Amino acid sequence: MQQTLTSIPLTAIGFAKTDMPDEEIARCRRTLVSEIIIEPQYESALTGIEAYSHLIVLFWMGRTPPFENVLLHPSAEASAPRVGAFAMRRRNRPNPIGLAVVDLIQRVNNRLIVRRLDAYDQSPIIDIKPYDHYDTFTQLRVPAWSNSAPRTP
Amino acid sequence: MQQTLTSIPLTAIGFAKTDMPDEEIARCRRTLVSEIIIEPQYESALTGIEAYSHLIVLFWMGRTPPFENVLLHPSAEASAPRVGAFAMRRRNRPNPIGLAVVDLIQRVNNRLIVRRLDAYDQSPIIDIKPYDHYDTFTQLRVPAWSNSAPRTP
Numbered sequence A, B: 001m002q003q004t005l006t007s008i009p010l011t012a013i014g015f016a017k018t019d020m021p022d023e024e025i026a027r028c029r030r031t032l033v034s035e036i037i038i039e040p041q042y043e044s045a046l047t048g049i050e051a052y053s054h055l056i057v058l059f060w061m062g063r064t065p066p067f068e069n070v071l072l073h074p075s076a077e078a079s080a081p082r083v084g085a086f087a088m089r090r091r092n093r094p095n096p097i098g099l100a101v102v103d104l105i106q107r108v109n110n111r112l113i114v115r116r117l118d119a120y121d122q123s124p125i126i127d128i129k130p131y132d133h134y135d136t137f138t139q140l141r142v143p144a145w146s147n148s149a150p151r152t153p
Helices: A022-031 A040-046 B022-031 B040-046
Strands: A014-017 A033-038 A054-060 A097-108 A111-115 A124-130 B014-017 B033-038 B054-060 B097-108 B111-115 B124-130
Touching: A033 A040, A033 A124, A054 A111, A054 B097, A097 B054, A097 B124, A124 B097, B033 B040, B033 B124, B054 B111
Parallel strands: none
Antiparallel strands: A014 A033, A014 A124, A033 A111, A054 A097, A054 A124, A097 A111, B014 B033, B014 B124, B033 B111, B054 B097, B054 B124, B097 B111
């Protein structure tokens, strides 16, 4: 039942723009301000987006090596269990689509100024969706190795 | 600078399974329990996923008509402003990729039993990412027409 969706090409609706080198982006992400440049023919599809404070951005992680289906220690600690690609947020995935929840700082015509986008410079943008209350879940269970904690408002 | 990513085919890592008819899914979504059947060669990539209570599921909305770049009233109310595709969560988008945050109820080998997936039956699954605290944002601004409200725990 393996299906390869070759008949459905993805279209870049725009691209990411940042001066930050690829290898610095993960570390600087929380404060990183980037631009999303939307192709002119899709500018009108941004109409009304300014009403949202947060957006979900899907982007193509083209500079990722081909998928290796291996189990890895998800954090730097070798004591963490080895887990699979779908239990991690690392870039090496069967379909290298990145997902970032970003702050929309400003829209200027076909350009969105955003904070917290971890797309590399020139990454193709695939979709932008408004982040709404129904995307917010606060009662989470996550593994100990994730080292994340509930955000303090 | 328009790029069409035809050289990068998407792969279905699995598919959604539900008895619910397409036209009922949006309405029933909050309580809907569906299955995600992962292709056997990706089963090992699920290792460790049970440690998460919530997952982000990306799926291909193949039964969506070709994208129409029009402004629409996003809610049933004609008094709501007309907005573009990137300011809405409707299915008609340049790249029809659906995104759902689901509860992971149970994993049984290559099957995930999940709640709140709004993929139609047999929709190709493209990616599964764990939902972690850094995806939770509680201080949101959303437009009045969205009719959504902060979730009460």
